Ligand SMILES: Nc1ncnc2c1ncn2[C@@H]1O[C@H](COP(=O)(O)OP(=O)(O)OP(=O)(O)O)[C@@H](O)[C@H]1O
């Protein structure tokens with residue numbers, strides 16, 4: 001019988017083992033159990049593309065459901081407060097009377113913002129009051145929150161804050177790209193959300209990845225030696241999407257070698273699987289990230305790639321032969337596209353694993369795109 005590849009290298013797909021998230025899952029669960037005011041009831045999850053934000057939201061939703069809570073998951077779009085209202089309206093377990101239909105109709109009709117604010121508060125309040133009375137609660141999650149408007153987020157935040165003050169069972173978790181979320185919460189963003197429990201999804205310890213790989217292979221009745229295991233784990237750089245890619249292609253290499261009833265993974269399987277995984281990663285993540293960058297931005301990245309660690313922004317300008325201030329817009333754009341991030345005042349580093357290596361390796365071809373000789 002053909003064994004199924006257990007790894008899931010697809011956006012949003014639940015991995016066979018959720019690596020490195022024990023603490024946050026526990027904190028959230030405690031938040032649900034502890035009652036109103038627990039920090040786990042208000043969370044912000046940030047991280048680069050493919051770091052596992054969506055999957056984590058799904059997982060938190062599962063925990064909430066296990067505690068009999070109702071869950072509304074939305075992805076940021078226009079008219080987000082209305083979308084949340086509509087989702088709540090469709091919930092069977094909350095009996096929406098004529099009263100609520102009326103409110104939703106009103107919300108649609110009245111675009112005036114002060115009125116709208118009251119409506120999302122009322123609709124959520126109606127649901128949460130009912131659920132709280134039954135010993136349940138409501139979890140609202142927003143994914144890709146960096147794409148939401150500050151006004152919409154403020155409106156939702158105000159409503160959530162009021163419901164918490166009324167001692168109702170509500171939890172609110174939002175996830176998005178780090179730089180985008182920070183700018184959403186910056187300056188005129190809602191202060192209330194700035195104090196949300198922060199969870200930055202950066203590198204997962206490689207030994208935890210090794211343990212997860214081991215468990216996943218063993219569960220499928222596939223043996224892997226210590227050194228092969230260590231090499232596979234190392235190749236993921238502790239990056240969620242790469243964990244699935246490496247696992248998937250290592251499995252596949254072994255399957256190609258041994259046939260359908262795969263029993264063990266050899267070092268050669270790991271090596272060839274990692275090569276394919278890395279190529280796939282370059283194609284889906286790295287190439288997408290640097291596609292159609294302006295020439296100055298590409299040159300900026302290539303100069304950064306020459307340093308093994310973080311780069312001084314002053315030194316980048318010097319090496320490019322321009323003034324530091326003329327590169328401000330370029331740097332900001334690269335930060336907002338989540339290619340690089342500030343590590344200290346006046347220093348930046350890459351946000352995506354293997355981007356540096358990719359730039360070094362393909363320097364000539366990348367410059368040729370702009371008609372420049374490398
Ligand atoms: N904790 C984890 N352990 C192992 N694999 C994970 C983990 N979290 C996510 N993954 C895997 O990583 C990949 C990306 O996950 P997900 O889509 O949640 O990332 P994301 O941060 O939402 O990405 P994007 O910013 O592109 O939406 C998926 O293949 C998923 O199975």
Ligand SMILES: [Mg+2]
Nearest residue numbers: 012053054055
């Ligand atoms: Mg996602």
